Amino acid sequence: MADEVVKKVRTRHFQNAKANGIKITGLTSYDQLTAAIFDRAGVDFLLVGDSAGNNVFGYDTTLPVTIDQLIPLTRAVAGAVKRAFVVADMPFGSYETGPDEALHTAFRFMKETGAHAVKLEGGVRSAEQIRRIVSAGIPVMAHIGFTPQSEHQLGGHVIQGRGDRVEQLIADARAVEDAGAFAVVLEMVPAEAAKRVTAELGIPTISVGAGPHTDGQLLVWTDWAGLTTGRIPKFVKQYAQLAEVLGDAARAWTADVASGAYPGPEHSYED
Numbered sequence: 001m002a003d004e005v006v007k008k009v010r011t012r013h014f015q016n017a018k019a020n021g022i023k024i025t026g027l028t029s030y031d032q033l034t035a036a037i038f039d040r041a042g043v044d045f046l047l048v049g050d051s052a053g054n055n056v057f058g059y060d061t062t063l064p065v066t067i068d069q070l071i072p073l074t075r076a077v078a079g080a081v082k083r084a085f086v087v088a089d090m091p092f093g094s095y096e097t098g099p100d101e102a103l104h105t106a107f108r109f110m111k112e113t114g115a116h117a118v119k120l121e122g123g124v125r126s127a128e129q130i131r132r133i134v135s136a137g138i139p140v141m142a143h144i145g146f147t148p149q150s151e152h153q154l155g156g157h158v159i160q161g162r163g164d165r166v167e168q169l170i171a172d173a174r175a176v177e178d179a180g181a182f183a184v185v186l187e188m189v190p191a192e193a194a195k196r197v198t199a200e201l202g203i204p205t206i207s208v209g210a211g212p213h214t215d216g217q218l219l220v221w222t223d224w225a226g227l228t229t230g231r232i233p234k235f236v237k238q239y240a241q242l243a244e245v246l247g248d249a250a251r252a253w254t255a256d257v258a259s260g261a262y263p264g265p266e267h268s269y270e271d
């Protein structure tokens with residue numbers, strides 16, 4: 001039987017979705033098993049986030065994550081999808097010094113992983129980096145509002161764009177659109193601020209903790225699936241309780257091995 005032909009998600013899908021009022025969905029993914037599951041379920045894009053720092057490597061923040069750590073994870077995700085659009089997150093320290101460094105990093109992800117786009121943090125401060133990467137033919141997803149790579153400067157996990165500071169958020173949004181980003185993630189901003197940005201921009205907005213009035217939604221998969229055991233943000237809705245499921249399985253297995261219930265004859269080989 002011939003392989004099923006699937007229409008791949010492209011940047012134009014993001015644009016068409018905004019034009020037609022169809023919501024865009026994204027989850028993070030760091031491995032081929034979850035990538036294939038989310039792809040088959042119809043999630044539009046998979047972000048190989050530097051949140052791998054917390055979720056794969058066990059760091060407290062995303063700051064220590066390197067390009068060399070993310071490349072094999074991104075390759076695994078890109079290799080596992082048939083339809084989803086794969087975005088490679090550029091880690092802290094891989095683009096801030098200027099457009100040359102940013103383009104060099106973007107080239108590494110595009111050549112070595114099979115990702116379809118890159119993402120980097122920052123609005124006005126990252127506009128020249130975005131412009132240079134886009135000029136080389138690489139789609140860029142921007143990320144403004146709360147930007148985890150600057151959490152020490154921002155003073156922790158603080159909601160951005162409240163009150164008067166909505167003007168800075170709008171300036172950041174305009175700067176990334178003007179620089180050529182095809183979409184922009186808004187993280188931890190008030191719903192009304194995200195609504196204003198969404199109305200004022202031509203490119204789609206993706207909310208992660210930015211309320212319902214954006215063109216799409218994104219969550220960190222381990223938060224969303226109840227695998228994260230630490231503090232999870234208010235904006236997360238858990239769609240499964242994987243930590244509980246796996247903990248129960250591990251306890252049942254341990255007990256079965258202790259009692260001799262596992263392995264049974266059906267799990268053992270004949271001579």
Ligand SMILES: Nc1nc(=O)c2c([nH]1)NC[C@@H]1CN(c3ccc(C(=O)N[C@@H](CCC(=O)O)C(=O)O)cc3)CN21
Nearest residue numbers: 054148157158159187208219220223231232233234235
């Ligand atoms: N999208 C996203 N960004 C992150 O930076 C992030 C995640 N998800 N998930 C995993 C960890 C956990 N993080 C967080 C971020 C915020 C809160 C939190 O509780 N925030 C408060 C609002 C901020 C405050 O006033 O402290 C909240 O009520 O949501 C918790 C964990 C950071 N990490």
Ligand SMILES: CC(C)C(=O)C(=O)O
Nearest residue numbers: 028049050051089185
């Ligand atoms: C939370 C999203 C936007 C992210 O950058 C990540 O997972 O690394």
Ligand SMILES: [Mg+2]
Nearest residue numbers: 049050051089
């Ligand atoms: Mg990130």
